[in-house]
Every structure is written in C-alpha cells, then in structure tokens.
Amino acid sequence: MSRLTILKISFRSAGVENVIYPVIISDGNEFILIDCGYPACLPILQQAATDNGIDLSQLTKVIITHHDFDHMGALAGLKRTYPNSKVLASAQEERYISGKQKSLRLEQAEAIYDTLPEDRKQAAKQFQRVLEEVETAEVDQTLNDGDIFPWCGGIEIIATPGHMPGHISIYHIESKTLIAGDALVAENGELAIANPQYTIDMMGAKKSIKKLLDYEIDTLICYHGGIVTREIKAALQKISTD
Template identity: 50%
Template structure:
C-alpha cells in the first residue's frame, strides 16, 4: 500500500479565497503530511483528510517544504495535538521554522514598507503582523538535496531553492510524481514560478523549475494550482 493523496483545502483567509493542496504520503509504515496551511487551518486540513478516509492520529511526519506562513502556519497546532509527529525540513529552512532565525518573508515585507503608499502600507503592516503571529516549531529531522527516504517505496528530496533558500520538493520515483511545494505553481495548465513578486531569488527559482521538469515525472502536484499531467 503506497498512496499519494492530494488534499483540496478550500479557504477564506482575510480577503483572500482559494484552494491549497497539501499532500499525504501513505505506506505501511508512514503517513506523512506535506505542508499544513495557514495559521488556524488544522481543523480544515483534518476535515480534508477525513474526507479521504485518513485517520489523522496515524500521522507520523509533517514535511515542511519551506517556512512561508501558508505552508507552516498550522504546524504548531498539529505538533501540540499530535506530539509524536516528527517535523521534517531542509537544514537551510529549519532555523526559520524553529524561530532561531527571523523569517525571510518578514524581512522582505518589512523592507518593502518604505516603498509603499499609505493605503498599501496599511496592508503591508497587516501582512507583517500575520507573519509575526506564526508560531515556530523545532525541526526533528533535517533532509538534504539528493537524499532518498524510504517513504512510499523511495522518495527523493529535491533541493529547489529560489522561492526561499532551502526550499525542497519531493520526487516519488515509482509513482513518477513530483510534489513541487512552491517551486512551481499551476496556472493555465502551465508550471510557473509561484508568486514571483515574493520569490527571493528569481534566477534560482527558474533553475529549480527547469530541474524538476527534467525529472522522469508524469505528475506534478502544486500546492497552488493542483495536479499537472506532463503527458
């Protein structure tokens, strides 16, 4: 039993409405959630898992592709409710997830404040407050580019820097499936840079999209946009 389950999590967050796509990897030993939504999203992710007949009490790991608030916002709630769950991330992202280092997204947002008009500054301050409110969590296990985990018959950690420096994607070889995180978003049936205005290193982000497209994958699961079929 090796399954990849794409969750469809519909949300309203402030003035925004949309859908995010966390992913569950399940085999006989593990049930792994990849990314976990905004702050306060645990219950709707639990509901999405139950819809797929998944028992949240069987979660063994949560993989965080990077430290943005829409990917790790609910992490502290999950860890509090399911304390045995191990948190997995790249060694580069881990200090931002744990709070050892200040969020790069918060640094970026604060640095942009002086360039905004008064109306935009109001939004900018609110965005900074949202980022500051994200609860940090210690990372239990570091993973690295090229490392192959024994999840779902073999899951390769793919270093995909650009959106953030330590961003990772996941490649499940025997399913020819790649979970992109924010290394790519699906727009108009094309894989594109996710939120280029927030991408910290566009040059590396472009290299990372090229890198994941070079994999022998038929299916790409994008956190923003859903499932893309290559062929």
C-alpha cells in the first residue's frame, strides 16, 4: 500500500508570499518527490516533510514536471544533500533542467523586456536575474508520454504540453490521483488553466486538459492551489472547450 503526502510550502519570493504543493508518493521501496520548490527553499521543504512524519533522507527519486524556477529551483541543493536520489524529467525538459539550453522562461522574460513600461522594467530585470541564477542539475532518467512504472501502486507519465513544451503530469494509478504541476491551477477550490501570461502555448494547454478526460480522476493536485476533489471531469470539459 502506498502513501501520498501533499506538502504545503509557504515561501516569500520577490516580496510576494507564495504557497506551493509538492507531493511525495512512497511505499516500502520507493520514495518519490514531485517538484521541489523555489531556490533556497530546501530547508522549508525539509521541515514540511518532517512535520508530516517524513524523512527526506529516504528519497529515491525526484520527478520535475517542468523547468520553471519554482518547480526545480531547489533541485541542485536537494541532489547534493541526498545524492542517492535520481532526478527524472521529460526528454524535452531535460535540456533546460541540466543547463544545456537557456530557460524558456528567461527567453520569454528577455523578449518582452523592451515592450514594458519604464515603471515595470526594474522588477522585470530583477526577475531575469532570479532566473539566471537558478542552479541546474543533471537529469538521471528521461520520461516519455505514456510511460508506466510499478512504483508506489503504479505511476503513469502524461505529457501535458502548453505551459511549457515538455510539461508532464503524473497519474497515481492506485489512488486515481492526478498531480497536475502547472497544467492546471486551483483558485478557491475551482480548477482553471494556468496563468496565460506564463503559458507558452495556450491552445496546446487546452488540448492537454482535454486529454486528461480519458483518466478516472478522484483527486487532482495543483502545484498552485492544492487539492480539488469535486466535479473534476465537468471542470476539465469546461476548461478544454472555453
């Protein structure tokens, strides 16, 4: 029998209080963390795990849904602290997580900089510096759409491009739980598509949401917004057709 633990992490970034929800799936053999938070938030992640009766030294795998800094920012420090853990990500995202290619989010920030009004440029430049300073980490195993692993009662990898081209979501078969990363957000308990400002391909994002209708989902966990358990299929249908 596996255990699914949702960590609530509060973290202040650029003067704004943010709450994120990394997930740990574990059984007697595997201990898998899905996404790991902002740069420098490793101590907060460790404390949240401890508060939930979890020892991160047992970590076997870290799955990164995509390379945004709030999802992989703590990855390099996590890997140094727990060197026996393996880093997993989609084949498309591996190049950015490992630093082989410049972050698409940084490219996006640089591209819009000159179009911004003067009163927003200082904050925009600060955001660019944050992205530039994110420490990269080697990916040990690449994942593809439809991969199914026996870990922790069964895990299926679902390619959900849109927010980022290589974005993945993780379906926990045993509990019928979808860990959506940034494919979706929860706002006051209601599902919505991720922030359009940070979605690279909105049409692709909606196609990804439509794809999720093929799964029986009892619980959906958004990295931003947390747990949704009510009327999931109806919400997915509405989002994918709006």
